[in-house]
Amino acid sequence: MTGEPRIGDVFGELLRDAYAVATGIGPRPLAGGRLPRPVIEIIERDDGLVNGAPAAHYLDGPADWQPYDRRAVDRVRGATLDVGVGAGRIALELQDRGVPVTGLDTSAGALDVCRRRGVRDLVHGTIDEHVADGRRYDTFLLLGNNLGLIEGRERAPAFLAALAALARPGAQVIAHGTDPYGTRDPVHTGYHEQNRRRGRLGGQLRLRLRYRELGTPWFDYLVCSPDELGTLVRGTAWRLADVDDRDAPYYLATLRLAG
Amino acid sequence: MTGEPRIGDVFGELLRDAYAVATGIGPRPLAGGRLPRPVIEIIERDDGLVNGAPAAHYLDGPADWQPYDRRAVDRVRGATLDVGVGAGRIALELQDRGVPVTGLDTSAGALDVCRRRGVRDLVHGTIDEHVADGRRYDTFLLLGNNLGLIEGRERAPAFLAALAALARPGAQVIAHGTDPYGTRDPVHTGYHEQNRRRGRLGGQLRLRLRYRELGTPWFDYLVCSPDELGTLVRGTAWRLADVDDRDAPYYLATLRLAG
Numbered sequence: 001m002t003g004e005p006r007i008g009d010v011f012g013e014l015l016r017d018a019y020a021v022a023t024g025i026g027p028r029p030l031a032g033g034r035l036p037r038p039v040i041e042i043i044e045r046d047d048g049l050v051n052g053a054p055a056a057h058y059l060d061g062p063a064d065w066q067p068y069d070r071r072a073v074d075r076v077r078g079a080t081l082d083v084g085v086g087a088g089r090i091a092l093e094l095q096d097r098g099v100p101v102t103g104l105d106t107s108a109g110a111l112d113v114c115r116r117r118g119v120r121d122l123v124h125g126t127i128d129e130h131v132a133d134g135r136r137y138d139t140f141l142l143l144g145n146n147l148g149l150i151e152g153r154e155r156a157p158a159f160l161a162a163l164a165a166l167a168r169p170g171a172q173v174i175a176h177g178t179d180p181y182g183t184r185d186p187v188h189t190g191y192h193e194q195n196r197r198r199g200r201l202g203g204q205l206r207l208r209l210r211y212r213e214l215g216t217p218w219f220d221y222l223v224c225s226p227d228e229l230g231t232l233v234r235g236t237a238w239r240l241a242d243v244d245d246r247d248a249p250y251y252l253a254t255l256r257l258a259g
Numbered sequence: 260m261t262g263e264p265r266i267g268d269v270f271g272e273l274l275r276d277a278y279a280v281a282t283g284i285g286p287r288p289l290a291g292g293r294l295p296r297p298v299i300e301i302i303e304r305d306d307g308l309v310n311g312a313p314a315a316h317y318l319d320g321p322a323d324w325q326p327y328d329r330r331a332v333d334r335v336r337g338a339t340l341d342v343g344v345g346a347g348r349i350a351l352e353l354q355d356r357g358v359p360v361t362g363l364d365t366s367a368g369a370l371d372v373c374r375r376r377g378v379r380d381l382v383h384g385t386i387d388e389h390v391a392d393g394r395r396y397d398t399f400l401l402l403g404n405n406l407g408l409i410e411g412r413e414r415a416p417a418f419l420a421a422l423a424a425l426a427r428p429g430a431q432v433i434a435h436g437t438d439p440y441g442t443r444d445p446v447h448t449g450y451h452e453q454n455r456r457r458g459r460l461g462g463q464l465r466l467r468l469r470y471r472e473l474g475t476p477w478f479d480y481l482v483c484s485p486d487e488l489g490t491l492v493r494g495t496a497w498r499l500a501d502v503d504d505r506d507a508p509y510y511l512a513t514l515r516l517a518g
Binding site (some may be wrong): 002003004005006032033034035037038040041044045046047048049050051052053054066178182183187208210211212213215216247248251 | 262264265291292293294296297299300301303304305306307308309310311312313371437441442446452467469470471472474477506508509
């Protein structure tokens with residue numbers, strides 16, 4: 001045996017269990033079949049770094065959000081696509097505010113949790129796949145650090161083009177990012193240098209998620225500075241209109257359709 | 260890059276960080292250099308199963324212990340060796356009760372945390388190494404599931420012989436184990452079957468621990484039924500004198516020097 005996980009819907013299983021812990025609906029994870037066990041998301045980086053993060057925050061209501069999430073939601077207007085809707089914490093708040101919101105996710109299990117929590121409009125798939133559905137939006141949300149979905153230099157143009165193809169005139173993207181370059185931790189600075197030597201952006205993380213017996217394939221997830229984001233956006237249908245870095249190193253980037 | 264961790268003192272780093280979180284002493288782990296991050300121990304099994312467990316419990320005082328831990332401590336008498344002392348939660352309670360207790364651990368970082376928390380008598384090494392030190396004990400504690408340290412059929416005789424070599428006449432071992440065979444979860448029952456096909460005990464786990472960039476080598480850790488323990492003890496210097504399974508599937512096994 002090699003210690004390799006089975007490929008599966010890591011995020012969906014994780015959220016199903018977190019939902020069961022939070023609500024008592026469905027089988028709850030137990031240690032030894034007896035003691036309650038918290039749901040922990042495990043994130044591996046390709047240099048061997050691993051991080052465990054409690055999953056309960058995916059279900060948090062606005063009172064428990066970080067301030068940048070509240071500011072992001074205050075910027076929403078019009079028909080909104082929540083890209084990577086997760087367990088629906090943002091979409092539920094927007095519904096409560098009367099905003100027409102659609103939740104998009106590649107995880108069938110995440111959408112199942114969203115549905116059970118009351119999110120009404122859900123789409124299973126990637127943004128590229130969603131273009132063909134003919135829906136159009138005024139606001140795209142990439143919260144929960146989901147600016148990372150632009151992956152890096154190779155993927156960014158196609159990702160931003162798909163968002164543009166889904167956009168109504170005057171549309172905006174509100175994206176939550178993290179500037180990774182403030183650290184002096186050699187585990188991180190060494191990784192950034194190694195990335196650059198391989199022709200990647202410093203914070204272009206190669207990750208996989210694991211939960212219990214399941215893992216995702218390895219994927220790229222971009223943690224970049226606002227300057228790097230500006231460079232990636234140049235020449236696309238979008239322009240970087242605003243960066244709110246009041247909670248640095250976290251920031252909210254607002255993109256607007258150019259022209 | 261392969262995703263493989265660097266070999267190091269996983270347990271020590273984990274406990275140092277857990278101690279910093281609990282006390283404010285030393286650098287606390289932060290996400291993005293800003294938000295507090297809980298300390299999570301990551302346990303990988305060689306079939307790809309992974310579990311994340313908050314590490315704070317290693318510092319718990321008796322009020323937060325599981326009932327079997329309190330019953331175990333009540334069984335202690337005489338000079339006591341706490342095998343796998345960890346962050347010293349058991350040793351500190353014994354010191355408070357006036358019991359002469361020695362904490363043994365292979366993790367230098369764990370012993371550092373014990374020292375800072377006030378555990379007075381500490382030994383770095385394995386029980387095999389400790390035999391040569393000339394110290395002798397009336398009680399050996401294997402708590403926190405540390406019955407697992409007997410590993411399996413190959414290691415058990417040498418492990419139990421080392422304890423016997425450290426034992427005074429009439430000595431006892433108080434060991435916390437977990438009966439793994441109550442589950443119907445195919446992730447576990449399939450693993451047990453595969454183990455048996457390889458000539459191992461069903462619950463002979465092959466594990467490694469990970470924390471941040473560090474990992475341990477793969478090691479065997481035994482989760483066995485009281486019956487299996489009885490078989491392993493047969494023919495050694497010890498006899499299985501008592502099994503307290505009031506908190507099944509967890510149990511406290513008491514071994515006594517035979518003859």
